[in-house]
Amino acid sequence: MAEVKGAGDRLALDFVQFALDAGVLRFGEFKTKAGRLSPYFFNAGLFDDGAKMLRLAEFYAERLIDSGLEFDMLFGPAYKGIPLGAVLAAELARRGRNVPFAYNRKEAKAHGEGGTLVGAKLQGRVLIVDDVMSAGTAVRESIAMIRQAGATPHAVMIALDRQEMATEDGVDVAHSAVQYVQNQLGLQVLSIASLDDLLKYLAERGGGELDAHRDKVLAYRQRYGAV
Known part of the structure; x- marks a missing residue:
């Protein structure tokens, strides 16, 4: 399925600006899970106060509404997907659409309501919400839980698509985690911004120190970018 996203649009560029201002998107030298030295790092855990989370929710909602994607409920995989x-x-409720929401625990609860799932009952077309997709592990786990509950994993929404080759058993593969989810698992993927959007931002709004980062x-995109 085609990725539901417009690279280089104004919302994406504004999101890059917001992530930079919030200190969530940083430049430097960072080691990724795949062992690569990346010149940038996106840490959604640094959306760490009410104002940032409110603005972040607006970006998610605007991209989701603009996409026209149809769904019945939201699912946030532990941990970052939960908030x-x-x-x-x-934010969707504030805009007039009240949708059910559920999430999972990493470890099953043995008392009270028990189990690993919390919130609304999983049913219908479920939209999985997360920050980024590195290996697609959280998505695959979410898909299994959703199907086991009798619902349909319908699409995934993330903040940033790194458009980077995934690794399998320590070996680079041509596709990204997002492409794997789209082409192999059959789910649509919706992102607020992508690595291409970051490069476009640096070209349009850069200058000075940002030119060196660009x-x-x-160079990183050319070396590790997914086809």
């Missing part, structure tokens, strides 16, 4: 799904559900990000 993201919650604030998106709240060259490094572009």
Whole structure:
């Protein structure tokens, strides 16, 4: 399925600006899970106060509404997907659409309501909400839980698509985690911004120190970018 996203649009560029201002998107030298030295790092855990989370929810909601994607409920995989799904559900309700929301625990609860799932009953077409997709592991786990509950994993929404080759058993593969989810698992993927959007931002709004970062990000894209 085609990715539901417009690279280089104004919302994406504004999101890059917001992530930079919030300190969530940083430049430097960072080691990724795949062992690569990346010239940039996106850490959604640094959306760490009410104002940032409110603005983040607005970006998620605007991209989701603009996409026209149809769905019945939201699911936030532990851990970062939990607050993201919650604030998106709240923002959608503020805009007039009240949708159910659920999330999972990493470990099953043996007392009280028990189990690993919390919130609304999983049913219908479920939209999985997360920050980024590195290996697609959280998505595959979410898909299994959703199907086991009798619902349909319908699509995935993330903040940033790194458009980077995934690794399998320590070996680079041509596709990204997003492409794997789209082409192999059959789910649509919706992102607020992508690595291409970051490069476009640096080209349009850069200058000075940012020009040096752009060259490094572009070189990284050329070396590790997914086809």
